[in-house]
Amino acid sequence: MAYFRYQAATATGESTGGVVEAADEQALYAQLRTQDLFLLSARPEGRRHHLDHRIALSRGERLEVTHHLATVLGAGIGLLTALEDLVAHAAPRQRSMFTTIVEQVRGGGDLSVALALFPLAFPDTYVQVVAAGEATGGLGERFADLALDLEYQIELRRQVRKAVAYPLTLVVAVAALVVLVFTFVVPQFAPIFEQAGVNLPLPTRVVVGVSHFMQGQWPVIVGAVVVGVGGVMVARALPGGRRLLDRLLLALPWIGALRAELAVAAIAHLLGLLYTAGVGLLKALDLTAGVVESPTYREALLAARERVARGEPLSVAVAASGRFPSLFQRMVEIGERTGELDATLARANRYYREEVPRVIESTLGILQPLLLAFLGAIVGGVALAIFLPMYRMMEVVG
Incomplete structure (x- = not known):
């Protein structure tokens, strides 16, 4: 598995991007299509820490995360700041997940695409x-x-x-x-x-x-x-x-x-x-x-x-x-x-x-x-x- 930095278009023509893990560009294309995204370009990003897609959140934990994001964004604070705060206060078993999400968003990717990397949590x-x-x-x-x-x-x-x-x-x-x-x-x-x-x-x-x-x-x-x-x-x-x-x-x-x-x-x-x-x-x-x-x-x-x-x-x-x-x-x-x-x-x-x-x-x-x-x-x-x-x-x- 390798990491790719990609640019894609939504069904409405809007541009999005990010970094995801995939076997090759063909697998990347198939993965993005499941999210209604159309791959425009991709380049290898090199090896990173391994993504653990099995990280899960209970309903109560997901509610805490959601309340935090709703409150911080509602107060006018930026999304990256809200996500970095989650990393700082996350439990050890969840910190790598939130770190990956922050990296994706900081790299220009959509938050929804980053969350989709962890289906058991989101x-x-x-x-x-x-x-x-x-x-x-x-x-x-x-x-x-x-x-x-x-x-x-x-x-x-x-x-x-x-x-x-x-x-x-x-x-x-x-x-x-x-x-x-x-x-x-x-x-x-x-x-x-x-x-x-x-x-x-x-x-x-x-x-x-x-x-x-x-x-x-x-x-x-x-x-x-x-x-x-x-x-x-x-x-x-x-x-x-x-x-x-x-x-x-x-x-x-x-x-x-x-x-x-x-x-x-x-x-x-x-x-x-x-x-x-x-x-x-x-x-x-x-x-x-x-x-x-x-x-x-x-x-x-x-x-x-x-x-x-x-x-x-x-x-x-x-x-x-x-x-x-x-x-x-x-x-x-x-x-x-x-x-x-x-x-x-x-x-x-x-x-x-x-x-x-x-x-x-x-x-x-x-x-x-x-x-x-x-x-x-x-x-x-x-x-x-x-x-x-x-x-x-x-x-x-x-």
Whole structure:
């Protein structure tokens, strides 16, 4: 691998340049084309320190960097000064990355091209928003938008984890209770009932039968659980398996509605961010589809993208998929009709940012009582199965 100092042109004819690592000029040309740049000239720059493209930033770390750049650029301080400050305060494992970015920008390259060298730290959507800010001269505003986007993502993940934690705790508690009751509690009473010689009622016979099965077939039960968990993990690693699991989750009551709402919210949020920043609609649809977690909604968005590429309005394209709510379709249609699609997508972004927490809270409010009722039914059913034969034994003795 060698380093090349290059000059390139954007799709709009603007000039840009920088220093990048590539195997040869042909590889350099292919690399720049992925960023919608056209190579004009290139010359070897000589050997430099090796670029570690695997350097990554967590969402929290990326938010700190973005906040810093938004604040410094918003205050009118130069970009190089802002980047050099990042180098001075960077963690050791990230300092080489920021040093490379500073070198690229100081050499006349675009910041977006420099950020693209580190895809694990700055994903493609982030880079495209920065590139749009460079093209329009509003780089500080775009970093402010990206900071809001990252804050939203972090807060949404926190809310989802919080919403999942309590039901998951209840499920674990129910499973532990079932194991405890049927393997330790019921076996203590079963010999007493058998010695008493009373005719056991149906609930008791069912509970005793389940207890005997769990005691005698526990290797089969453990094996089935391991195979089931392993099967889900393997399915998640395969495209077809992820698609199947996603459709199963979307078909579940309440949980499916929440998953669909989260997917539409993510699409509205990212599409609004990219299009408002100045990224072309087709490119914005591509980038949004690339980061949507739901395979079903990713396919729906890519299908909509193909329809838009053929000349159909976006509102018609999303309606044809059958996956997007009518409110989202109407908002897009109004934006297209008035020529203010960017403003409409921004409003959709704000709407879903406020709506998703309400949907999470509503779904949690439904699931928690159901899980508690299920837990109570298990405890009550086992208690009834134990006390019914004891009551009959007391009648016989009496």
